[in-house]
Structure formats: C-alpha cells, structure tokens
Amino acid sequence: MTAPTSPDVAIIGSGINALTAAALLARSGKRVAVFEREAVAGGCMRSEELAEGVTYDPLATTFVLWVTGGAHGALGADLARHGVEFCATDTPTGVLLPDGRALTYTTDRAANVAAFDAAHDGDGAQLARDLDAFGADAGLLFGLMGGDPWSKQTAKLLAKEAWKRKPRGLATVMGGALQPMRSWLESAFESDLSRALWAPWCLHAGLGPEAAFSGQMGKVIGFALEAASAPVVKGGRLQHGARPDCHHRGTWRQRPHVGRGRRDHP
Ligand SMILES: Cc1cc2nc3c(=O)[nH]c(=O)nc-3n(C[C@H](O)[C@H](O)[C@H](O)COP(=O)(O)OP(=O)(O)OC[C@H]3O[C@@H](n4cnc5c(N)ncnc54)[C@H](O)[C@@H]3O)c2cc1C
Numbered sequence: 001m002t003a004p005t006s007p008d009v010a011i012i013g014s015g016i017n018a019l020t021a022a023a024l025l026a027r028s029g030k031r032v033a034v035f036e037r038e039a040v041a042g043g044c045m046r047s048e049e050l051a052e053g054v055t056y057d058p059l060a061t062t063f064v065l066w067v068t069g070g071a072h073g074a075l076g077a078d079l080a081r082h083g084v085e086f087c088a089t090d091t092p093t094g095v096l097l098p099d100g101r102a103l104t105y106t107t108d109r110a111a112n113v114a115a116f117d118a119a120h121d122g123d124g125a126q127l128a129r130d131l132d133a134f135g136a137d138a139g140l141l142f143g144l145m146g147g148d149p150w151s152k153q154t155a156k157l158l159a160k161e162a163w164k165r166k167p168r169g170l171a172t173v174m175g176g177a178l179q180p181m182r183s184w185l186e187s188a189f190e191s192d193l194s195r196a197l198w199a200p201w202c203l204h205a206g207l208g209p210e211a212a213f214s215g216q217m218g219k220v221i222g223f224a225l226e227a228a229s230a231p232v233v234k235g236g237r238l239q240h241g242a243r244p245d246c247h248h249r250g251t252w253r254q255r256p257h258v259g260r261g262r263r264d265h266p
Helices: 016-027 070-081 109-119 123-136 138-146 152-177 181-188 192-198 214-228
Strands: 009-012 032-036 048-051 054-056 093-096 102-105 250-254
Touching: 009 016, 016 032, 016 070, 093 192, 102 109, 102 192, 102 214, 109 123, 109 192, 123 138, 123 181, 123 214, 138 152, 138 214, 181 192, 181 214, 192 214
Parallel strands: 009 032, 032 250
Antiparallel strands: 048 054, 093 102
C-alpha cells in the first residue's frame, strides 16, 4: 500500500458510501485518503463478536440493494478477489403469528402467489399485480432513491419520464409512491397473514406504518427480496476490515472527528 502525503481526494467517514466512492476514485487513479473518527471502519456496516466464535452484524445486515446496484457491478470482482463472498437463501423472509399460522416468502414468484392465495384467495394475484407495477416503475423509483435530488442526473431522469408518461402520468406515479404502508396493506390484502408479512419491513426502512412512502418501501423490499433474496457477507464483515482497495492508490486514517475549522493532514 502506498501512503500518499498529499491526496487528491479526502473522504470524511468510512461508511459504505464513502468506501465505495474511495474505491472507485482510487481505481480511476486518484490518491484517496479516508478519515474515520471511530476505531473501526465501515460505519453502519460492521461485525462484532457476540461470544467466542459467534460473529454477528449488529446494524446493516443484508446487501440486496448493494448486489443489485451499479457499484457492485463495478467493484464486485475486486471484492471477490479480496475474499468477500455473499450468501443468500431462497426463503429470505417469513412471518409466524402467535396462533401458529405462518407464511414464507421465497425468491420464486409462482410459489409466492400460491402462498398468498392459500392465506386468502386473491391475495396472490394482488401481490403479483403490485410487484409487476413496481417493476414497471423500478427505473424511475430506484433512480430517484439512489440519486442526488439536486443533480443534473435527477433532473434529466424526471424530464425523460415526464416526456414518456406525460406530466399527469408522472404525477400519478409520484402520488402513488407516497402511500403509507398501512393503507397499502389494508387496501391490497384480505388476509392478516399477508399483511403481517410486510408490516415490519417499513420499520426496517426507518419509517412508521403511517409514514408517507412507507408502502412504497414495502414494495421495494418485496421486489428486491424476490429478485435477489437477502444476501449477507459470509463470516460477517469484521474479517474484511472495510477499507478502500489498497491495491490502488488509497490510504486509511483513523482520526478523531473531522470537523469544520480543523485541518487534519495525513
Ligand atoms: C439498525 C440499522 C439496520 C440497517 N440495515 C440495513 C440493511 O440490512 N441493509 C441495507 O442495505 N441498509 C441497512 N441500513 C442502512 C445502511 O446502514 C445505511 O444506508 C448505510 O450504512 C449508509 O452508509 P453511509 O456510508 O452513508 O454512512 P454510515 O454507515 O452512517 O457511515 C458514516 C461514517 O462516517 C463517520 N463520520 C461521520 N462524520 C464524521 C466526521 N465528521 N469525521 C470523521 N468520521 C465521521 C461515522 O463515524 C461513520 O463511520 C441499516 C441501518 C441501520 C441503522
């Protein structure tokens, strides 16, 4: 690893976004320095030892949005070369109610439709309709969620979609996306079991069941889990000592909080 004295780019914080930016910049030939105030890199992406030999990820656990995203496309082979291996199951989620009824969600659409229909006839068809509708708008919705709201890229995306769908069509999609989780579940599914499967997932996205956009996050998660399951890093992330790809031009500094007015030269 080289230790550049004068980096081209300094990145404050070492969460997944910082490390991704650092790795991509380092790969493009920039000298990158990452500064982290914690003793351990990775931000919310970390592993801890619960007991001897038992490693777990206390914060972010599943990497479905990562493995289906563009950054993984660019960096996946490098990560694999460094030993990062993702593991997934074909039954990524499920629910068990106190009365013993259960519903398992799989990566297979036909099995999911059958399971929802077994909970209540018609819930399966509704699930398929909702996921297909989300799939048709996925480019727009993932583009908005993944992009900087005040960027040229987002303005171009919205202009293109307004041209394609006409302004009223775009307004309809955006309005529909604001639906809260509770209203989506109660209007879409008859069975309390189907509803119970999705209800907790809005909390995972940091939203309550009445929050605007929480229904949309439920569909994002349903769509993503069916398409790519819930991949976790084999063995936890502790072993990978999250840092930019040091085979390129990166360096990693553990420093106290980097704040305004402080000059923290490596
Ligand atoms: C409980 C929980 C569960 C989650 N589960 C999932 C999941 O399963 N799947 C998923 O995809 N997402 C999950 N998320 C969301 C995911 O963790 C975040 O989207 C992601 O970690 C954000 O990454 P980041 O790089 O933006 O910031 P962070 O991960 O928050 O990292 C920021 C880093 O910057 C450092 N820092 C900040 N300011 C300074 C400073 N001034 N000087 C020096 N260092 C600084 C911090 O110490 C930290 O290490 C979860 C989040 C939480 C809280």
